Amino acid sequence: MTPSSVDLAVTWLAPEFEQRALRLADQLGYSCHMPGQPVAALLLQVGEGGLSLRATEAGAPGAIRVDFVEGALAHRRQYGGGVGQMVAKAVGLKGVLRPTVLDATAGLGRDAFVLAALGCEVTMLERQPVIAALLADGLERAIQAGGEVAGIALRMRLMQADSIQAMRDWSLPAPQVIHLDPMFPHREKSALVKKEMRLFKPLVGDDLDAPALLAAALDLASHRVVVKRSRKAPAIEGPAPTAQLTGQSSRYDLYGLRKLA
Numbered sequence: 001m002t003p004s005s006v007d008l009a010v011t012w013l014a015p016e017f018e019q020r021a022l023r024l025a026d027q028l029g030y031s032c033h034m035p036g037q038p039v040a041a042l043l044l045q046v047g048e049g050g051l052s053l054r055a056t057e058a059g060a061p062g063a064i065r066v067d068f069v070e071g072a073l074a075h076r077r078q079y080g081g082g083v084g085q086m087v088a089k090a091v092g093l094k095g096v097l098r099p100t101v102l103d104a105t106a107g108l109g110r111d112a113f114v115l116a117a118l119g120c121e122v123t124m125l126e127r128q129p130v131i132a133a134l135l136a137d138g139l140e141r142a143i144q145a146g147g148e149v150a151g152i153a154l155r156m157r158l159m160q161a162d163s164i165q166a167m168r169d170w171s172l173p174a175p176q177v178i179h180l181d182p183m184f185p186h187r188e189k190s191a192l193v194k195k196e197m198r199l200f201k202p203l204v205g206d207d208l209d210a211p212a213l214l215a216a217a218l219d220l221a222s223h224r225v226v227v228k229r230s231r232k233a234p235a236i237e238g239p240a241p242t243a244q245l246t247g248q249s250s251r252y253d254l255y256g257l258r259k260l261a
Contacts, residue, residue, distance in 0.1 A: 006203055008130065009033050009040035013047030021046040028129050042202060044130060051137040053130065055199055064199060066108050066138025068153060069145045087111050088118055090226040090245050090252035091177050092260040099224075099260055102175035104163040104217060105182060109135050109156065111228070115179075116155040123175065124156060125163045128203050132160035164209065167216040176260065178217040181228040182210050182236075211237040218255060225255040 010025035010032045012018045024046060025032035033039045045052045045063065054063035083093045092099055098119040103112040106124035108131070116122045126132040135158055142153035159166065167178075214236045217225045227236060231251050235241055241253035 006030075006130075007041035008044060008203070009042075010044045010046070011035045011039075013045050017046040017048075024051075024133065028133065042199070044133070050141050051134050053134060053199055061199070064108070064134075066134050068109070068113055068138055068142040069149050083118060085114060086245055086247050086250070086252060087114055087179075087226075087228075090228075090254060091115060091120070091179065092224060093118055093120070097260060099176035100173075101177045101179055102167075102217075102221070103179045103181075104167065104213065105180055106135060106158065107131065107181065109138065109158075111179060111181060112156055113152065116152045120155065122156050123172075124158045125161055125166055126158065127160070127162045128200075129160060130203055131200065132158065136160075164212050164216045167220045170220055174220055174222040176221065176223040178221040178225045179228070180213060180217060180225065182213065214238050214255075218257070221257060223256075223258045223260050225257070227253040227255070229253060 008030050010021050010028070010030050012021040012035060022032050024044070028044075030044070031039075035045075041056060043054055043056060045054065049067075050065055052063040052065040054060065082088070091101060093115075098121075101112075101115050101120050101122045103109075103115075103122055103124045106112055106126040109124060112122045112124050124135070126135055139153050139156060139158060143150045214225065214227065215238060218239065227241075229235070229251055231246060231249055235253050239255065242256040243254040245252040245254065
């Protein structure tokens with residue numbers, strides 16, 4: 001989608017953030033408005049806590065932002081189960097093995113952060129500029145926080161690009177593992193995911209062409225492609241998975257190309 005097709009405006013939450021909001025609006029191609037009045041269906045807000053996105057309609061969910069320092073991701077980093085987590089098993093972490101990972105559907109970076117926290121070097125692709133801006137802001141704040149979280153964020157590299165085209169044109173060393181998590185139409189129905197889907201749907205529109213996404217990933221990955229799906233969702237059209245990992249609400253379809261060692 002182009003900026004002109006999305007009813008979104010940029011604003012600021014305190015006077016000291018006005019200039020940053022103006023620069024961001026110019027960068028993304030949206031209008032920038034003074035705070036206080038809903039002027040668009042979606043507002044990208046610049047404030048003390050970084051960037052946040054909220055809907056202005058009555059009854060809309062609260063704003064979302066990327067926070068790697070506190071909240072759910074901090075809890076998951078400390079108590080999430082380490083390499084016993086399903087995403088870690090799917091990607092192939094074991095012992096000292098930490099494959100390089102391309103997360104081609106980065107979204108808000110949760111899975112990428114978990115993998116980076118466990119020691120992987122992770123490159124993230126996000127095609128939607130507003131979502132990429134939220135993610136970049138979260139990474140910047142994580143690096144500024146210092147300590148362990150900054151070290152994790154420095155293992156995460158963000159590229160704002162169409163995933164299919166970027167994988168087809170890839171000129172860097174091939175990632176050992178490519179992680180895919182198409183947002184629509186199959187996704188866990190947690191309250192958090194529902195909130196994100198409601199906010200992101202006007203931005204993202206229809207999901208990426210999943211069969212083409214899988215095909216590009218299989219052509220690029222050197223060892224494995226892993227696809228996160230809702231537990232009962234069909235596999236993406238194309239080659240059949242070589243293995244599956246199934247949890248309570250989701251599963252991973254694994255496409256093995258070479259053995260990780």
